[in-house]
Amino acid sequence: MTDALISSAYSQALEVIASVEPRIAEATRQELADQRGSLKLIASENYASPAVLLTMGTWFSDKYAEGTVGHRFYAGCQNVDTVETIAAEHARELFGADYAYVQPHSGIDANLVAYWSILAHRVESPALEKLGAKNVNELTDADWEKVRHELGNQRLLGMSLDAGGHLTHGFRPNISGKMFHQQQYGTDPETGLLDYDKVAAKAREFKPLILVAGYSAYPRRVNFAKMREIADEVGATLMVDMAHFAGLVAGKVFTGDEDPVPHAQITTTTTHKSLRGPRGGMVLANEEFAPSVDRGCPMVLGGPLSHMMAAKAVALAEARQPSFQTYAQQTADNAKSLAEGFLTRGADLVTGGTDNHIVLLDVSSFGLTGRQAESALLDAGIVTNRNSVPSDPNGAWYTSGIRLGTPALTTRGFGHDEFDNVADLIVQVLSNTEPGTNKAGAPSKATYALAEGVADKAKDAAAEMLDKHPLYPGLELT
Numbered sequence: 001m002t003d004a005l006i007s008s009a010y011s012q013a014l015e016v017i018a019s020v021e022p023r024i025a026e027a028t029r030q031e032l033a034d035q036r037g038s039l040k041l042i043a044s045e046n047y048a049s050p051a052v053l054l055t056m057g058t059w060f061s062d063k064y065a066e067g068t069v070g071h072r073f074y075a076g077c078q079n080v081d082t083v084e085t086i087a088a089e090h091a092r093e094l095f096g097a098d099y100a101y102v103q104p105h106s107g108i109d110a111n112l113v114a115y116w117s118i119l120a121h122r123v124e125s126p127a128l129e130k131l132g133a134k135n136v137n138e139l140t141d142a143d144w145e146k147v148r149h150e151l152g153n154q155r156l157l158g159m160s161l162d163a164g165g166h167l168t169h170g171f172r173p174n175i176s177g178k179m180f181h182q183q184q185y186g187t188d189p190e191t192g193l194l195d196y197d198k199v200a201a202k203a204r205e206f207k208p209l210i211l212v213a214g215y216s217a218y219p220r221r222v223n224f225a226k227m228r229e230i231a232d233e234v235g236a237t238l239m240v241d242m243a244h245f246a247g248l249v250a251g252k253v254f255t256g257d258e259d260p261v262p263h264a265q266i267t268t269t270t271t272h273k274s275l276r277g278p279r280g281g282m283v284l285a286n287e288e289f290a291p292s293v294d295r296g297c298p299m300v301l302g303g304p305l306s307h308m309m310a311a312k313a314v315a316l317a318e319a320r321q322p323s324f325q326t327y328a329q330q331t332a333d334n335a336k337s338l339a340e341g342f343l344t345r346g347a348d349l350v351t352g353g354t355d356n357h358i359v360l361l362d363v364s365s366f367g368l369t370g371r372q373a374e375s376a377l378l379d380a381g382i383v384t385n386r387n388s389v390p391s392d393p394n395g396a397w398y399t400s401g402i403r404l405g406t407p408a409l410t411t412r413g414f415g416h417d418e419f420d421n422v423a424d425l426i427v428q429v430l431s432n433t434e435p436g437t438n439k440a441g442a443p444s445k446a447t448y449a450l451a452e453g454v455a456d457k458a459k460d461a462a463a464e465m466l467d468k469h470p471l472y473p474g475l476e477l478t
C-alpha cells in the first residue's frame with residue numbers, strides 16, 4: 001500500500017512538472033536512476049526517506065515567517081508556528097538540549113548564527129551595558145564604532161582544514177577567517193590524531209573567545225569534555241559543529257564525553273548528512289546562549305524555509321525511533337569493516353583506521369593524487385571525493401587522499417561483507433590506475449589511465465550489491 005502510494009505520488013508529481021518544463025522532470029528521473037546505480041561513498045551524503053522528501057514539496061514554501069514562534073513579523077503564521085514548535089521539540093528531546101533553533105538554511109548559516117550569538121552575548125551586550133545603552137540604536141555613531149571594532153576583532157581557534165576541520169572554522173578564504181583573528185590547531189604529524197595537550201597549549205597562548213571543535217574529514221571521535229575543560233580554562237565559549245556526525249550522536253553511538261551537546265555551550269549541525277534529514281541546519285544551545293541564538297533572525301537570517309522546518313520535524317521524528325539507533329551503530333560498524341578491508345589489502349589510512357563514519361584513504365602509496373583516484377573511481381561507478389591529508393604535499397586542489405563515508409550505503413542496507421567488498425573494488429581500481437602526463441608529456445596531477453576492463457569489472461561487481469540493496473525499494477516511476 002505504502003509503496004504503491006509513494007510510487008504514484010512521485011509519478012504524478014513528475015507528470016505535473018513535465019507539463020511545465022519537461023527537461024526538469026527528465027533530469028529528476030535521471031538523478032534517481034544515477035543514485036540507484038552508483039556506489040555513493042561521499043561521507044556527507046545520505047538518502048532521506050520518502051516522507052522527508054515529500055514534506056519538502058508543499059505550500060509551506062510560499063509562507064514568510066520572519067521572527068520566532070509567536071513573534072512573527074508577518075500575519076498568518078499559525079501553521080508555521082506549529083511546524084517550528086514540533087521540529088524544535090523533537091530536536092531538544094533527541095539531543096537532550098536546553099534549546100533548539102531550527103531555522104538555519106544550511107550548516108554554514110547555523111555556524112554564522114552561532115558565531116554572532118556568541119559575539120552578541122559576550123561582546124556586544126557587555127559593551128552596551130558599559131555605555132549605558134539597552135541596544136545599538138541608543139548608541140551615538142562614535143560609540144557604535146567602538147563596539148563594532150570590538151565585535152570584529154575577536155579571536156577564534158578551530159581545527160585546520162587539512163587536519164579535517166571545516167571552512168567555517170577559521171579558514172582564511174571563509175568569512176570566519178576574515179572576521180576573526182584566527183588560529184588553527186592540527187593533528188599530530190606522526191599519528192594523525194588530535195593532541196589535546198597541544199590544543200590546550202595553543203588555547204593558553206592565543207586566548208580565543210571561541211573554541212570550535214568538530215570536523216568534516218577526521219576519522220576519529222573527539223573527547224568534548226576535554227575540549228570544554230580547555231575552553232573553560234581560557235575563558236572561551238566552546239562551540240561544537242557536529243554537522244558530519246550528528247547522526248551518530250542522535251543514534252547514541254557517541255555518548256558521554258563523545259556527545260557534544262552536554263559539553264558545548266552551543267552545538268551546530270546540518271540535518272542532511274548522517275542525520276538523514278532534509279538539507280538544512282540547526283543550532284542547539286544551553287540556557288545561557290538560548291536568547292542570543294533565538295535572534296538568528298534578524299541577526300544573520302531572513303525568512304525561515306518553513307517547508308524545510310516541516311521536513312526537519314519529520315526527519316527528527318524518524319531519528320527518535322529505536323531503528324535509527326540500529327542504523328547509526330551499523331554506520332559506525334560498517335566504517336570499521338571498510339577500514340579493515342583496506343588495511344588487510346595493504347592500503348594506508350590516515351590515523352590507521354576509524355571510529356566514526358569516515359575513512360580517509362591516503363592514495364600516495366598507489367602513486368596517485370586524490371584527483372586522479374577520485375576520477376578513476378568515478379569511471380568505475382564509485383562516487384567519492386578527494387580530500388587533503390595532514391600536511392598534504394599535493395595541496396587542497398589535487399590532494400593525496402580520498403574521503404569515504406558509510407552513512408548512505410548503510411541506509412541502503414549494506415553490511416560488513418559489502419563494505420569489505422567495496423574496499424576490494426577500490427583497491428582493484430586504484431592498483432590498476434597509472435598517473436598520466438600533460439600535453440607536453442610532463443607528469444600531471446590530474447590525468448590518469450585506467451587499465452582496460454577494470455572499470456567494467458568493478459561496475460558489474462557493484463551492480464550486484466546495489467541490486468541486492470535497492471534504493472527506495474518499492475518506488476517505481478511510471
Ligand SMILES: *Cc1c(COP(=O)(O)O)cnc(C)c1O
Binds near residue numbers: 168281
Ligand atoms: C558540511 C559541513 C558544514 C556546512 O554545511 P552546508 O549545509 O553545506 O552549509 C559545516 N560544518 C561542517 C563540519 C560540515 O561538515
